[in-house]
Amino acid sequence: MLNRLRRQGGDSGAKAGTVPRRRHLPPPSRLRRERSALLRHHEQRVLDLGGLVLEMYRQDRFRQDVVHEQAAEIVSLEERIREVDRLLSARASRSTPGLCCPACGTPHHAGARFCVTCGQALAAPAAP
Numbered sequence: 001m002l003n004r005l006r007r008q009g010g011d012s013g014a015k016a017g018t019v020p021r022r023r024h025l026p027p028p029s030r031l032r033r034e035r036s037a038l039l040r041h042h043e044q045r046v047l048d049l050g051g052l053v054l055e056m057y058r059q060d061r062f063r064q065d066v067v068h069e070q071a072a073e074i075v076s077l078e079e080r081i082r083e084v085d086r087l088l089s090a091r092a093s094r095s096t097p098g099l100c101c102p103a104c105g106t107p108h109h110a111g112a113r114f115c116v117t118c119g120q121a122l123a124a125p126a127a128p
Contacts, residue, residue: 025087025090025091026087028088028091031084031087031088031091032088034084035081035084035085035088038077038080038081038084039081041077042074042077042078042081045070045073045074045077046074048070049067049070049071049074052066052067052070053067089105089106089107101115101117101118101120101122102120102122102123103115103118103120104117104118104120106118108122
């Protein structure tokens with residue numbers, strides 16, 4: 001995309017021929033805090049949606065557009081949670097290469113025998 005901007009002349013601050021700086025992953029502590037906050041917010045939104053639907057039922061005034069809007073917000077929160085999980089996995093796989101499932105790439109702890117995501121048997125650790 002940066003090359004496209006350069007060709008169009010949209011990136012006047014970048015010098016021709018320079019390589020854009022690689023963005024680094026945020027620290028795991030910040031990602032974990034964000035994930036915790038997102039999970040709390042997600043849980044609250046799900047509870048709110050349940051209360052909203054119940055109240056609509058009680059009043060016999062169901063508005064599908066309102067429910068759809070609230071559900072879409074919850075889905076967007078879930079997508080962000082998955083994105084943060086991927087960033088945490090990428091961070092973990094950078095620091096401990098070889099501790100990932102060969103089938104799905106999910107990171108696992110040392111000594112694990114099976115992948116928690118797909119159930120694939122992991123390579124047995126070498127005996128000392």
